Amino acid sequence: MTHALDLLLHLPPDRLPGALRLISYMLGEARAAADADTVLTRMSELIRAGGVPLDRATSIVPLLHAEAVASARFWERGKGARSYLFPYNAESGQGYAHSPAADVHKTGEWVVLWLPDTPDGRYGIVPELKADGYTHYIMAPVFMRSGMAGTFSFATRAADGFPADDIRFLRAVFPALSACQEILTTARAMQEALRIYVGEEPQRRIISGDVHRGEVMHIRSAILFADMRRFTELTAGMTAEQATGLLNAYYDCIVPPVEGAGGEVLKLIGDGILAIFRAEEDGEQTCARALAAAREGLARVAARTDQPQFGVGIALHFGEVAFGNVGSGMRLDYTVIGRDVNLAARVAALCGAMDAPLLVSAEFRQRARLKGHSLGKQALKGLQEQEEVFAVSTS
Known part of the structure; x- marks a missing residue:
């Protein structure tokens, strides 16, 4: 100087x-x-x-x-x-x-x-x-x-x-x-x-000063939860590099359609993906965008020719997510919480048992004006009330 x-x-x-x-x-x-x-x-x-x-x-x-x-x-x-x-x-x-x-x-x-x-x-x-x-x-x-x-x-x-x-x-x-x-x-x-x-929304919140434990923001949205089937079995004999490559191939199938439809990927949880589509008005168009993203993601999975092949289950729900800082002392995690997030994750877990790649909640089905095939009311782990679940077409 x-x-x-x-x-x-x-x-x-x-x-x-x-x-x-x-x-x-x-x-x-x-x-x-x-x-x-x-x-x-x-x-x-x-x-x-x-x-x-x-x-x-x-x-x-x-x-x-x-x-x-x-x-x-x-x-x-x-x-x-x-x-x-x-x-x-x-x-x-x-x-x-x-x-x-x-x-x-x-x-x-x-x-x-x-x-x-x-x-x-x-x-x-x-x-x-x-x-x-x-x-x-x-x-x-x-x-x-x-x-x-x-x-x-x-x-x-x-x-x-x-x-x-x-x-x-x-x-x-x-x-x-x-x-x-x-x-x-x-x-x-x-x-x-x-x-x-x-993710985009947490980044904006953190930069603007939302860094204190207990602060929560609520967002009405369509919620997408995707889960790779048999991930533990598929990766049992893989090196860490091979397992990472498989996860990235899975993410490449699901994440681009979500972001392309205006969704936000909030969490990559091992073989799980949590995303939201912010609601406008009654949520019908929001749910349509989420459904289109889910279908395109499943189509990309089906079109893969690389080995090993894998299946994916996707659940869609409409409700409210809460962004919040949780943790202790100087170590916090900016995460998403709430009953509706848990519900979407539990419905996604049913995809394998029901042999259905795409399931939606009753709330999502109603807002999206879908027909769907009722699988009856299901007991979902951690939730007191049973939830009617519908299988819908992947195309």
Whole structure:
């Protein structure tokens, strides 16, 4: 920071106001921005207003995301900003290894390339930059307190590239750029991590301050409970990796249809899946969405050709779920509780005994206006009153 202050104090007088405006924006308005593309665009415009001939800027940050490893945002003069997610797969690290990002993260130093003299093989991005007419390219690392690391890059098509005063300008404002990126990245990472492990609604509640034991929120909804049949038997001879693979195949059948129909997966309980569909008005359309998701999930299970094959039982009910913090001391679990949740789980347990892949409660059947085949009133473990259960078509 002292070095950056020295650079600020030694900027040419005509550059200092632009640098201060940029710093003020990055440490003020940008920190609360909802759209990171807007931040990158405004940052780039202010860099240009400060006298730097910027034609391209990028911000790359790591993600705590189940399906992506990083987010890249690109700004180009005259084109605005766009974003791209780097997917998580077997090739995720290959592009990074041959990038300037790998070098700046390893050394902590900026990479500065005068492109006319840079061999095409230096980095994977060099031929692309040359083909687009860029002359000078800079990448700088952002190291965050959390241990995550991001980058900014800057490029120009100016014939003379970035003169020394331009580079001094960028170095002088860079601590503010880094601080803003860290703030936005940390906030996003916290939301993503919570979303992965507790679901969308609990994530929102926790972030908003619902972290005290005993606080409860009630939601009317269609409730879906899915259960893989014979999971213990199927995995008895499997390694932990094979059993995990089987569970993931099962989740891939059920979870996407639920989310695609507007449902929220609240819990992955071993071979059980608990999801809700928030109710609107009388719940008829809500129940229709839940039924469609259940049928599509069962169709995906039936269409599997990989071994081992497995069956799934799904129960649907309409009622109320309660989100609440339970636990002791500093260790809490944000979970879903209530009679209607228990009822859905108990009905799902009947699927195997009744040899019926899709069962619904009387309440769900009535709201969804289904016909169904009554299996009579059933005694459900833990519930005092018997519940009439209906088998419905899976298509």
